[in-house]
Amino acid sequence: MARLRIRHETFYSYERPVTFATHRLLLRPRDSHAIRVMDAVLTVSPPGETRWIYDALGNSVCCFTPQGESTGLSITSELVIERYPADLADLQVEDPQTATPIVYAPADRAVLAPFLEPATEDADGDLLRWLREHMGGAHEPALEFLLRLNQTIHDTFEYQGRDLGAAQEPSHTVKLGAGTCRDFAWLMVEALRRLGYAARFVTGYLYSPAHGEIRGAGATHAWCEVFLPDLGWTEFDPTNALAESGDLIPVAVARTPQEATPISGSIYGDPGATNLSVHVDVRPADSLQAAA
Template identity: 80%
Template sequence: MPRLSIRHETLYTYERPVSFAPHRLLVRPRDSHAIRVVDALLTVSPPGEMRWAYDALGNSVCWFTPAGESASLSIVSELVIERYPAPIGELAVADPQTANPIVYSPADRAVLAPFIEPVTEDADGHLLRWVRDRAGGVYEPAIDFLLRLNRSIQAEFEYQARDLGQAQEPGHTVQVGSGTCRDFAWLMVEALRRLGYAARFVTGYLYSPGHTDVRGAGATHAWCEVFLPDIGWTEFDPTNALAESADLIPVAVARTPADAAPISGAIYGDGGQSNLTVRVDVLPAQPLPAAA
């Protein structure tokens, strides 16, 4: 598996100097059997106090409080990682509980409950009707259904990049037929929850070597994870119809998109007009020098 180099630059600028409340940074993946962090560097300006912690979902969180006042805030995360996904095609699933309707064991269900319960309202029923029209028949393997739904979102909806703002309500995405990666991920998460699946929102990065048709590169990316008996948490990217792909580099998981924001915080004072610039580059890492 080749190593990847990730540079994530975030710059806030203000007309007038402001002071800063604590900021929550979700920019570093947690080491696991699926991803290995080889090197990590976090550069901030203005400097300030930093404290690292794991949140309730095991995400690696940096609490950063910039010191003093400034008319800008710069946060640059640089990573070198190795990625080890579990390709869908290699999964041999014999567990009958992985067929529709999905069935979780009591022990799993106790842990998964927050990810099975929908978060959003669907008063007009747009989302429920949409997902019912695409639901598979009884005994269709869940993997087959999920791959089909993943492809369906990529094919049916128009991708429109949007750097700022929260994820759209899934019912609204169904109505307008368009959105960005976080809208499509949130649509898949909330649709699956209405069918009894445990699903969660994932934020991270997308590696797209020479693929001009890949949607969502050059910025932070979002996709969906679904828990399956006998398999565990499995990744689906409805923006690009990817599943358990080495090109998906997860950083954090959450119950909602708001909980997965890469950088969140507040300022004190009237900074006037503000501007946000974000840039993400994911490239092959330079090989390490040979040992002497």
């Protein structure tokens, strides 16, 4: 178990005053056997109305409507969590399904339907060709295949940090040979759906005590979850070749990256020049107490 403190600061600045529509905030993990939220503080400016709900996927969502006019919007989420990872090496797979086709029980398949259907086009077949190049033998166990694909993306694509913009189309990531964490996660999700796997996009944070070769620390992070018989939803981070790692701190899951944006909303008026700054800090909670 690791006890961590997470501080996520977001600041929008506008050249001219604007007013705000309701914003959707995905900043708080849902309590589970893997994560316990011990403390949570949300600080916003300008002030406004907040309402907490669970969405259709069970994500904890804050609906925040800032009041009045302002040339800035500040949102700071501070969390103290306890993370209880399940080491993948300790998990037993009683039914080692072969990589393709993977078989889901009828009851599971009915629930998993939204995560089985690809959400993007592959008009030129680039994604499918790439996928065929990395398919293993007909009897390769599913978990071995997923770990190998996770490692392949990490080893063969160039990481290029990009703070702004939507996730690239997976076919474009294949052509480019490069991307950021959300691009690699989305590539893995959409590739696996084409093989009949139920896969979903995950957004959250990355704890990197040593930094070094860890990619994506200091910002929000994204990875992939795959539903496997006997194991359930299983985490794979192709950006760092991690699987079911305690360094991954999930906040929200979604069918597509657009549905997992940490902060989304609209403004009214002509803002002129705009600027966005985001800072994320994840560290052991005890280290801050000792410093104090």
